[in-house]
Amino acid sequence: MEIKRICQNQWSDVKNIYLEAFPKAERKPFFLLKRAVRKEKSEICVASENGVVAGFIVLIPYHDMILVEYLAVSNQIRSKGTGSKILGKICRQYENQRILLLIEEIDETAHNLEQRIARKRFYLKNGFESSGVFIQGVSGNMEILCHGGSISGNEFIAVQTHALGRILFGLSKTKVIAETGSHEENRTRTK
Numbered sequence: 001m002e003i004k005r006i007c008q009n010q011w012s013d014v015k016n017i018y019l020e021a022f023p024k025a026e027r028k029p030f031f032l033l034k035r036a037v038r039k040e041k042s043e044i045c046v047a048s049e050n051g052v053v054a055g056f057i058v059l060i061p062y063h064d065m066i067l068v069e070y071l072a073v074s075n076q077i078r079s080k081g082t083g084s085k086i087l088g089k090i091c092r093q094y095e096n097q098r099i100l101l102l103i104e105e106i107d108e109t110a111h112n113l114e115q116r117i118a119r120k121r122f123y124l125k126n127g128f129e130s131s132g133v134f135i136q137g138v139s140g141n142m143e144i145l146c147h148g149g150s151i152s153g154n155e156f157i158a159v160q161t162h163a164l165g166r167i168l169f170g171l172s173k174t175k176v177i178a179e180t181g182s183h184e185e186n187r188t189r190t191k
Contacts, residue, residue, distance in 0.1 A: 001054065001082070003089045006037065006044040013053035014046060021072035026139050033058060033070075042069065042163075047086050055082045057090060060163045065151065066094050067159050068101035087126045091147055098149040100156070105134060105141040120145075131156075132180040137172050153179045 006014060015030050036042040042060045046053055055073035059066050068090070073082045091099060103123065104116045120143075128145040133153045135142050144156055151159075153176035161169045 001047055001049050001085055003045055003047045003086055006046050006056070010046050010048070010053055014044065014056045017053065017056060017072050017074050018070065020075055022070065036060075045086070045090070047073075047082055055086055057086050059090065060159070061097075062159045062162045064097050065155070065159055066090070066097050066099045067163055068099060069163065071101070083122065084126055087123075091127060095148065098151060099128075099147040100131070100151055100159070101128070101145055102135070102142040103145060104139075105143050107141070132178075133176060134178040134180075135174055136177045137174040141177065 011034065018027065018030060018033075033042070033044070037044055042058055045057050045059065047055045053074070054077050055071070057071045058069040060069055061067075071083060071086065073086075101123070103119050104110070104112075106116055106120065107113065110116060123145050126147075128147045129150075131144040131146045131151045133144045133151060133156055135144065135153075135156065144151060157174070157176065160172070160174055163169075164172060
């Protein structure tokens, strides 16, 4: 499997995977992803095998941090280790930086509780830990996971403001709702 920066001829395949992988409420308009790459505010790495796009990851670098905005694998090959390969490459490539991402908070009343638990287990298995920081935004309550160090709520707000721009950040209504700092407490919530 090859994992490299997106090529012009891969945009259509990436868009198809993007649309199938994320509900509308969690997606930015696709043209904004393309614009961010063009302006070098973010980068997209694509996993492909024999010329077929298998998945992608959207990264937003900010100081000593890398925000994983989206990670998606094609429905046709999910659960075959592609997501782990993509994350492994990114963690090696940015080994001296903190890598962070958001997942839906584990909520016992959520309709997709099993999916949330499975997603968290996937990231924990791939070397991420809970930061102990929880945020609220238009997509609901989210937990911040980190690789290569932790992050504070204020640092995350700075990354999000950079990623979205001040106007979109303001519209996102993102705010820190809890900051426990307890990695072990949050790790055990998925067991």
